[in-house]
Amino acid sequence: MDNLTHSLVGALLGQAGLKRRTGLAMPALIFGANLPDIDAGCVVYGIESLAMRRGLTHGPIAWVLLPLLLAGFLWWFDRWQATRRTRPEDRLPVHFGWLYLLAFVGCLSHPALDWMNSYGIRLLEPFSSRWFYGDTLFIIDVWIWAAMIFAFVFSRRIEKRGTGNWRRPALLGLVAVLGYINFNMVVTATARAQTPQAEAIASPVPLAFWARDMIIEVDGPIYRGKAKQRWTLGQGLSDDYTLLTDQPACIHPLQLPMFAHDDAEVRAFLFWSRAPYVEREDRDGRMVDVLKDARFDGRFEVEVDVPAEAEECYFE
Incomplete structure (x- = not known):
């Protein structure tokens, strides 16, 4: 999911009452909910980054180590502010154990949400490189945005006024989002059951x-x-x-390693791809085969250089 969704989950967990457990609880929850996406820096590798994302930093070892690093930083930051006499007076005492637990909870919410869409996630990395797919939510869901933003803002207003239970709107917001996710799971299961393939x-x-x-x-x-x-x-x-293609190529994706075994981009794409297909396109007067994934309508693609004399029709 997008980082706004992850951040809102952390914020609502805090507004539900967890922010009262320790000082700097909200940063622990919100930053913790985004921690696994530190692998976003690998986008500098272009298409090869498809095989790097949603793997090691989203797996079990990262669930334990990343919150530990965040909790350590926040604990140090509190002490650093205290020595400089810049620590806010209204901040609650900081407890390392609670910081770690809250960062851990936030971090766990991240792979749980990422699993919900069709992009996929390698939940067991580095122990297994298997991809898992929930096919439940689009990667950016405005209905979830709306529900969580409304719940957070309403909760904060009540808290500032001191006129009621400010935790309740946040809890109701989280319950509403969980209900929405479960409804979408039913929709996906029903669609699969009614599709012959x-x-x-x-x-x-x-x-x-x-x-x-x-x-x-x-x-x-x-x-x-x-x-x-x-x-x-x-x-x-x-x-x-x-x-999805007007000019299907004669090459099947399963044949590609024979022709592009030294191409790191093709290897990475095929490792990541769930629904690969090859389309033949005219690019500047030159017919080329382009590897794509049906989930993303060509937003990710790799040009494949297949020697004309090596082409065979896989399904003839």
């Missing part, structure tokens, strides 16, 4: 949480290609599907 991927649709784009495979004369078929709650699966 067992290998179909249920891809959440932006804004339309009641719909799923079912990624399926369709056969052509000499190729197998990817297509999307819309499923909607209450209406079921549409009769038509949309091909």
Whole structure:
């Protein structure tokens, strides 16, 4: 999920009452909820970063070590402010144990949310490189934003006025988001059950949480290609599907390592990709094969240099 969603989860956990456990509790929760995304720096490696993201920093070892580092920094920061006489007088006493526990809770919320979308996460890295997919939420969900922002703002206003239970709106906001997530799980499970293809991927649709784009495979004369078929709650699966490529290449993604075994970008892409397909495109008068993933409509792609004499039709 996006970092605003992760931050709001940490903030609501704090407003639900956890921020009263120790000084600097809110930074521990909010920063902790974003800690696993320290691997975002690997984007400097371009396409190869697809194989680096959502792995080691999202796995069990990171769940333990990253909160420990954050708690240590916050504890040191409190002591540093005290020695400089800049520590706020209204800050609660800082307890390292609570800092670590809150950072740990925030950190755990991150992979739990990342698992919800179709991008995937390697939950067991470094013990296993298997990808896990929840297919439940789009990576940016404005309905979750709206619910959590409203709950947080309402909670803070009540707290400042001192006129009621300021924890309740935050708790209700978290319960509402959990209910929304569970509803979306049911939507995804129903869409899968009503799609004939067992290998179909249920891809959440932006804004339309009641719909799923079912990624399926369709056969052509000499190729197998990817297509999307819309499923909607209450209406079921549409009769038509949309091909993701106008000019499918004769090369199947499983053949690519034979031709591009020394290409680090292709290896990384295939390791990350869940629904790879190859499209033949005319680029500046030159026909090239482009490796894409059906989940993202070509937003990630790698040009594959396949020698003309090596091309074979995999499905002939």
